[in-house]
Amino acid sequence: MLKPILIQINPLDNVAIVVNDHGLEKQTVIEEYQLTLVDDVPQGHKVLLKALKKDEAIIRYGEIIGYANADLEAGRWVNESVTRMPEAPELDKLELATRPAQPLESLTGFTFKGYKNKDGSVGTKNILGITTSVNCVEGIVDYVVKIIERELLSKYPNVDGVVGLNHLYGCGVAIDAPAAIVPIRTIHNLALNPNFGGEIMVVSLGCEKMQPERLLNMTAENKRIALADEDIIQLQDERHHGFESMVAHILTVAEQHLEKLNQRQRETVDASHLVVGMQCGGSDAFSGVTSNPAVGFATDLIVRCGGTVMFSEVTEVRDGIHLLTPRAANEDVAKDLIREMQWYDDYLTAGKVDRSANTTPGNKKGGLNNIVEKAMGSIAKSGTSSIVEVLSPGQRPSKKGLIFAATPSSDFICGTQQMASGITVQVFTTGRGTPYGLAAVPVIKMASRNNIANRWYDLIDISAGDIAVGKKTIEDVGWELFEMILRVASGEQQTWSDRWGIHNSLAVFNPAPVT
Template identity: 85%
Template structure:
């Protein structure tokens, strides 16, 4: 039987979380902390280690995650009901670029087998993407995708799949609103994801506000998407007589692109070509103890190879922003971080909510009392490297290294926005479990606890749970994850979401008005 075990993160902490499956009953003596539990405490939930008076601060990760709203005796369960959330860090008095960049020894010799693109990027998949200029064409695109999968892909064995880049944008929207640049830029850059090999085709209705020419002609690094006239299929074109005519037209254009994609072969390339997105969903109190720190260690390994890592989810870093701006490579990067925090504060305020709306019932059941505690665990995904660039939603990076790509915290929107920013693989940590997946980008799912990994054995790719029980270190699991990333990027190992064909719909972020 497992002995009673609590995890305390930082010497300053006055709470620790319960490790034991099923929690610990009242009266349990925890020898390591020399306390008796006053009441039952569920797994992942916090126990106060010292008597607290009303309004005393509660420390986890060495940071204040709340204040006691009543006196709490040592051994008490610290949950949402007894906690008052602190204010968010002020944005106008933060340290900027004050922490010297850590000395991380370069890693050489690590490679993966990827698909080289003419623009210098490297894909981890070889996928035909069909872009759409408006949601009205989603039905016919989905119809055609099934035909391509059934009838055409067997003829092109080097092509991994086909995906329709469907979305809920394009018409009935304030297309000229300043914030409309976010969805337009996102849809534009989705088409340029390295996993699509530079093969771009667009299905349009014809009467939509977001005409294909407007979608495709956004300058990106002073370049525009080069398209042949035949690569835009407009369903309202007078040459189409009936539904089958439209289907045949899309299939004919698709086959031209499939023939080119089929000529591509995987080649051995340096790990410096990795572009990996880090995300968490269904987080619990172990996420910031096991999975996210292991991801952070793997992030540093990728960056030491010369690669690129993106972390995101503005609301889930907002309460840790005072820990991030000192890590900025320079003052401009720090100011860019602050800019994105302010923008999102204003965005939430316009909807009459604040960051506290982020924390879900599942987060709380898993031991996370509030967004402050959640954020402290979330930022662990970023490792220790200097932050070299900040992207607004849907932007593409201009640098390699650790990048903050500003996105909402929604799993589906974050994944879509990271794809637009150019990730070719995603690592997704979870403490509660999720079947989340992306069609165009392989998603490695890492569990924070062994019990969720064991129950979801055919959905979770790797577990960090051994860290919690002392069987493995953060560094050991970080290396395991790094090696799995290389294997998945090489096509040598399938993720469970790809094995089952699990794919969430794209969810383009649209902060602009809908008319």
């Protein structure tokens, strides 16, 4: 039998998690802690290191993640049934930019091979994106995409693929509601993702509330999209006589853009052009110990190269916000963080739920008792740099460095919103496993533990599991991930989701009313 292994993250912690693959049985003696288990404890779940009285704090990551709801003896399995969740940090009592990180030492000499765009951005793929103004046209766009993939792409060897930017918005919605800015801005900015090379075409029905002109001509913070009339295809146009006429029209315009995209070639560019999104899904208790800290180390490396990293998922940041506002580059950035937390608090309250609704059955099975514990592990993806900018959902950044891009925690919505904010590579950590992928942006999936990486060997790209058993350090895996990001960005390594063509549908966040 393997030696019992526990991980205590912080000396202040009064719990530690079980590392052993099949958990530990009752009466197991852990000599390191002079402890005997009084329960069977599954892998990843917490063991109480010292006795607690009712209402005393349960501490992990050096932070309070809950309170005992009864007297608990040392060696107990600390799960949801014996834990009471603490209140969220009060937003009006936070430190603002009191401890901005010192600038990290610059890293030079790191490059990748990407596609340069006229606006100065660099893509990691070369894809034709077909924007849709309303969900009504999705079926026809999907039909055309299949024709392009089957009959046309072979003529354009430098084009990686074609993607229909479909969504569930555009009509039957309160188009003038204040919150409608979120989906409209998101769809607008999706078309501007660097991986589409500035070649934009729009398929419209014609009668929808979100007319193409409204979609394209955003104001102030967003870039206007100037298109020739022929780049906007309206299916209700009188020129169309039947389905095949519509298909032929879309194909004609698509070929014009494919010809331009095919002229693009990968060029060696500095790593400062990286724009990487960090996300987690199917998290477990190892996520905050192995994969997310390794991602945080890679985040710092990218920032040191002058690149951009976005972390997101408001609900999975909310309980760690007191650790983030001091890291803001200035008070305005800290206040922007608070603004996004408050907006989401109000959004959840209007729906008569709170942040506790976030934690999934899989999270709990993986050892995460509540959203507080989950958030403490989630924010590790942000590394140690100062936060230089905060984006509302779907906004594009104006700065480089570490950015908080506010999104819901849903894997699919977060991925879509980060894509609208301009990521060209995404890193997705998981403890429970997921086949998640994006068609337009390569997604590197990192496992938090080796047993899921070994079982899902042809879905998981990299594992941080060796950190848990002491075979590698966080820094070792962070460097491995950073180097993999450069290879994937260069087209030199294909992610498993791209190899299999496993790509999730876009899920545009719409907090506005549907009429």
